[in-house]
Amino acid sequence: MSKHVQPPSLVTTLAGIAMDNPVMVASGTFGYGPEYADLVDLNRLGAIVVKGICLEAWNGNNIPRMIEVRGGLINAIGLQGPGVDGFVETYMPFLRQFDTPVIVNIWGRDEAEYEEVAARFDDVDGIAGLELNISCPNVKEGGIAFGTDLTMASDLIGRVRKRTSLPLIPKLAPNVPQVGLFARAAEEAGADAISLINTLPAMVIDIETRRPVLANRVGGLSGPAIHPVAVKQVWEAAQAVSIPVIGMGGIETAADAIEFMIAGASAVAVGTANFTDPTTVVRVIDGMADYLVRHDMATVGELVGSICE
Amino acid sequence: MQIEKATVKTHEVVGGDYRELVLNAPRTAGSAVPGQFVHLRVPRLDGSVLRRPFSIYRARDGVISILYKTVGRGTEAMVAIGGGDTLDLIGPLGNGFPAELAGETPLLVAGGYGVAPLSFLASVMDVRGTIFIGGASARDILCVGDFESMGWTVRITTDDGSVGEQGLVTLALDRWLAEHPEAKPVLYACGPDGMLHAVGQRAVAAEHTAWLSMDKHMGCGVGACLACVQRIRGEDGSESWKRVCRDGPVFDAATVVWE
Incomplete structure (x- = not known):
């Protein structure tokens, strides 16, 4: 008779958000949920982070908006989205059908807009938390201007903090010399968790026309090429704060996700790989459970920050 | 739409740089209408994160086919697709042509x-x-x-x-x-x-x-x-x-x- 072994627990509570497992989908790579619902069981996801929402409907950038490169892609979508009301009316009734926590990624063109967007979600049923996008490289307004200036980032997070009772998760930019300073500033300004990394500013030029390929000229690099950069930034950020860290950047396999958790992430998010293979999130969840069994760990929490140095 | 693992039935040059790839994909074939497409993961395309979309050329009896021209890295890698390959596709995708014509x-x-x-x-x-x-x-x-x-x-x-x-x-x-x-x-x-x-x-x-x-x-x-x-x-x-x-x-x- 075989010994009965309790399956390992992947249950994670992060910034007060209770999740069945620590594997989420990254903002901008999973739409608002229904786009992938025929292909992925949304109830299996640790959380859904929807595409960035600002106050009013936003058109985004001109095309071309995306180009594949070796080991990833560069996008300059420019945060096209339906605005707060459009999102709540069109997508929340759908999303409320699932048990999966919904985290809304928010952005604004200035501080006041960020505050206003955050405040609007306080009264919306079914929102588990807000991810504060201070690191999008693709819009002139807002975005990365806040995420690469320590004072601006700190000030913005503090202002938004006062306007929302929801868990607040600033998403940090990777292209700063000391990400730990930004992580700590976010914690001190009242963040409940931080997520990183956003895409890395990048560019492709067509050598025949000598024109930038993307209409926006520059965009954000994502995909497996950025994974080691992300692991380093997550590792550094996790040491700087006591709030949970959500690690993301180039996850394609359970091993990639586990690496983030060992580096100090309490949860992870799958991004570009959703495009490559929509079953990635489920494979990562299952692979993480297998890993815990192999390493004789009862809970996924044992993995977090378990790096041996 | 669904994710389907499709085996290769035939893969032949139809002239010049054009090839027809015929796949056993019964679930996609069963519901595809003209104008829809499949999103194909190209095997052995190292470092690639995006699928490639192809209009459906034929869909019947559990089989679909696509017609493609080698125009870039993705389609050039497709040339090596052979009988032993199982391709990962999402399909059928998009809205087809409205086919009702009312005598026009x-x-x-x-x-x-x-x-x-x-x-x-x-x-x-x-x-x-x-x-x-x-x-x-x-x-x-x-x-x-x-x-x-x-x-x-x-x-x-x-x-x-x-x-x-x-x-x-x-x-x-x-x-x-x-x-x-x-x-x-x-x-x-x-x-x-x-x-x-x-x-x-x-x-x-x-x-x-x-x-x-x-x-x-x-x-x-x-x-x-x-x-x-x-x-x-x-x-x-x-x-x-x-x-x-x-x-x-x-x-x-x-x-x-x-x-």
Whole structure:
């Protein structure tokens, strides 16, 4: 008779958000949920982070908006989205059908807009938390201007903090010399968790026309090429704060996700790989459970920050 | 739509740089309609994160096929696909051509491998019409036999005059329209943007309905990433980006806003 072994627990509570497992989908790579619902069981996801929402409907950038490169892609979508009301009316009734926590990624063109967007979600049923996008490289307004200036980032997070009772998760930019300073500033300004990394500013030029390929000229690099950069930034950020860290950047396999958790992430998010293979999130969840069994760990929490140095 | 693991039935050169890939994909084949596409993960394409979209050329008896030209890294890697490969595809995706015709004359306009979904469309129509096929040269003119065997009239144009009439496909289309002033044709077109623009302009000017199958660089293929967008004019006159993969790829020419 075989010994009965309790399956390992992947249950994670992060910034007060209770999740069945620590594997989420990254903002901008999973739409608002229904786009992938025929292909992925949304109830299996640790959380859904929807595409960035600002106050009013936003058109985004001109095309071309995306180009594949070796080991990833560069996008300059420019945060096209339906605005707060459009999102709540069109997508929340759908999303409320699932048990999966919904985290809304928010952005604004200035501080006041960020505050206003955050405040609007306080009264919306079914929102588990807000991810504060201070690191999008693709819009002139807002975005990365806040995420690469320590004072601006700190000030913005503090202002938004006062306007929302929801868990607040600033998403940090990777292209700063000391990400730990930004992580700590976010914690001190009242963040409940931080997520990183956003895409890395990048560019492709067509050598025949000598024109930038993307209409926006520059965009954000994502995909497996950025994974080691992300692991380093997550590792550094996790040491700087006591709030949970959500690690993301180039996850394609359970091993990639586990690496983030060992580096100090309490949860992870799958991004570009959703495009490559929509079953990635489920494979990562299952692979993480297998890993815990192999390493004789009862809970996924044992993995977090378990790096041996 | 679904994710389907498709085995390779055949993979053959159909002329020049064009190949037909035939896949056993019963679930996709069972529900596909003309104008829809599959989003294919190209095997052994190292460092690639995006799938490649292909219009469905044929779908019946559990089998689908696609027609492609080697034009870049992705399609060049596809050349090595062989009998032992199992391909990961998502399909069928997008909205097909509206096939109901109410007795009107269908005019199909194809540029290069854009002929593939139009052959599929012709095969499900219960009326016959005329197909205009344009290409750079004789080797770019595909599927002529498909249409002839279904009883369609085929008009061919090539840039170099190596087969058919020399000139753009719109040359032959313009002549047809001039010769049939009383006709109420419905146009269906698939090909490069420039051709779609030209066909759409003519249809709108003559107040004919035209359905254009757009080809844009795609990311996810399911409407999540917002990479493959097209400016579309709504009924209230307002313009917005529509997703070619999810809201298209077929659009009413009267709604398309050209750059």
